[in-house]
Amino acid sequence: MSGKQRMTRERWIATAFELLLLEGPKVIRVDRLCTELTLTKGSFYWHFKDLAALKSAMVSHWRQVTRSELISSATADGQSPRDLVLKLFEAASLRQPGDHAATMASIAIRHWAGADPAVRRDLADADNERLAFLTTQIRAAGWSGAEARSRASFLNAALIGLEQLAGEPAQTPTNLSGVIDAMLAPKAGSQA
Amino acid sequence: MSGKQRMTRERWIATAFELLLLEGPKVIRVDRLCTELTLTKGSFYWHFKDLAALKSAMVSHWRQVTRSELISSATADGQSPRDLVLKLFEAASLRQPGDHAATMASIAIRHWAGADPAVRRDLADADNERLAFLTTQIRAAGWSGAEARSRASFLNAALIGLEQLAGEPAQTPTNLSGVIDAMLAPKAGSQA
DNA sequence: ACCTGAACACCGTTCAAGT
DNA sequence: ACCTGAACACCGTTCAAGT
Numbered sequence: 449m450s451g452k453q454r455m456t457r458e459r460w461i462a463t464a465f466e467l468l469l470l471e472g473p474k475v476i477r478v479d480r481l482c483t484e485l486t487l488t489k490g491s492f493y494w495h496f497k498d499l500a501a502l503k504s505a506m507v508s509h510w511r512q513v514t515r516s517e518l519i520s521s522a523t524a525d526g527q528s529p530r531d532l533v534l535k536l537f538e539a540a541s542l543r544q545p546g547d548h549a550a551t552m553a554s555i556a557i558r559h560w561a562g563a564d565p566a567v568r569r570d571l572a573d574a575d576n577e578r579l580a581f582l583t584t585q586i587r588a589a590g591w592s593g594a595e596a597r598s599r600a601s602f603l604n605a606a607l608i609g610l611e612q613l614a615g616e617p618a619q620t621p622t623n624l625s626g627v628i629d630a631m632l633a634p635k636a637g638s639q640a
Numbered sequence: 641m642s643g644k645q646r647m648t649r650e651r652w653i654a655t656a657f658e659l660l661l662l663e664g665p666k667v668i669r670v671d672r673l674c675t676e677l678t679l680t681k682g683s684f685y686w687h688f689k690d691l692a693a694l695k696s697a698m699v700s701h702w703r704q705v706t707r708s709e710l711i712s713s714a715t716a717d718g719q720s721p722r723d724l725v726l727k728l729f730e731a732a733s734l735r736q737p738g739d740h741a742a743t744m745a746s747i748a749i750r751h752w753a754g755a756d757p758a759v760r761r762d763l764a765d766a767d768n769e770r771l772a773f774l775t776t777q778i779r780a781a782g783w784s785g786a787e788a789r790s791r792a793s794f795l796n797a798a799l800i801g802l803e804q805l806a807g808e809p810a811q812t813p814t815n816l817s818g819v820i821d822a823m824l825a826p827k828a829g830s831q832a
Numbered sequence: 833a834c835c836t837g838a839a840c841a842c843c844g845t846t847c848a849a850g851t
Numbered sequence: 852a853c854c855t856g857a858a859c860a861c862c863g864t865t866c867a868a869g870t
Contacts, residue, residue: 454852455853455854473751474755487855489843489845489855490846493847498844498845555750556751559750562665595815599813599822602813602819605733605797605802609800610797612750613796616767619771619796621791624790626787630822646834647834669863670863679835679836681865682834686835
């Protein structure tokens with residue numbers, strides 16, 4: 449995990465994520481990262497202005513990843529809206545038990561957003577991007593206008609909740625298709 | 641906000657919540673609370689073992705409040721399951737713009753849970769209690785067994801997400817009844 | 833019982849000096 | 852360009868002494 453090669457911002461960021469996922473939010477501290485990488489604090493402060501800058505960079509990185517995941521699923525041809533949405537939900541909720549990974553990242557990022565406007569912007573961008581994707585899919589399923597948007601923001605909220613519950617399998621839905629069908633299916637006895 | 645009366649754990653907790661809601665998670669620090677209350681740190685450490693103990697006490701308090709809210713709504717007579725569930729969702733998502741109140745509390749609590757098993761227990765208890773309530777309502781709406789539980793955990797996840805998005809009205813559903821009806825209504829052409 | 837004030841410890845941050 | 856090592860500052864924590 450450490451090494452003798454020269455350091456880059458990316459390696460600091462990657463290490464910070466590893467520690468966050470393994471040991472929780474308390475662990476993102478300068479000297480903790482330094483002992484992990486067998487470096488001194490001066491090295492850290494050459495790459496980052498301060499701890500907040502590292503966190504901000506972690507969020508930017510996370511934002512890139514979620515963005516490209518969204519794009520790759522949006523461009524997957526030949527999938528029904530239902531399947532695309534379902535895939536998003538499976539990614540958010542189906543993790544191995546005890547895997548606090550994305551759970552911790554998601555929670556930490558929303559927490560940091562409360563103290564840092566730059567983080568808040570990245571997070572809002574990511575949320576809006578996913579919301580737009582969901583809205584598109586629900587429109588494609590036959591809903592239009594405000595109702596599609598309303599349902600999409602509900603699904604988006606559910607995704608946020610599921611990401612944070614991913615470590616607790618007892619609290620996650622056993623039948624994701626069921627709820628997604630319920631949200632996408634046209635009203636009984638109404639327009640297609 | 642401060643005063644000359646003797647201090648109690650409850651006043652520390654209340655002040656900590658006020659600061660959290662007004663100024664974000666960074667503000668829960670011993671000397672920040674002390675200047676707010678014109679007291680010295682020794683006073684804080686007479687009431688609490690350390691900062692983690694304050695946070696833990698905040699979570700216990702929050703847990704009491706959410707618990708009693710749930711009970712009072714569960715015992716409201718003459719309301720349909722639909723109305724009871726809707727009321728929960730309105731409470732979670734309809735806050736005045738810029739009111740980061742419950743938003744910050746919800747996020748902070750989930751963040752602290754990552755570092756403190758006692759917090760994690762309180763949080764899991766609260767989640768499970770709400771999940772049980774939702775499951776009951778969905779059963780009452782005509783769904784049975786595993787499917788009711790699955791739908792309830794989806795609704796619970798949505799509630800968590802909505803609590804955290806409450807500060808961003810652009811991202812919350814405009815038609816909550818619509819999504820709730822979709823989740824509670826029996827399948828088109830199936831058992832009641 | 834509850835609080836003050838000073839001491840100490842830890843860790844974030846800076847910086848001059850090294851390669 | 853990238854890092855070390857030591858210094859400093861901030862804030863969490865302790866504790867003897869006060870009321």
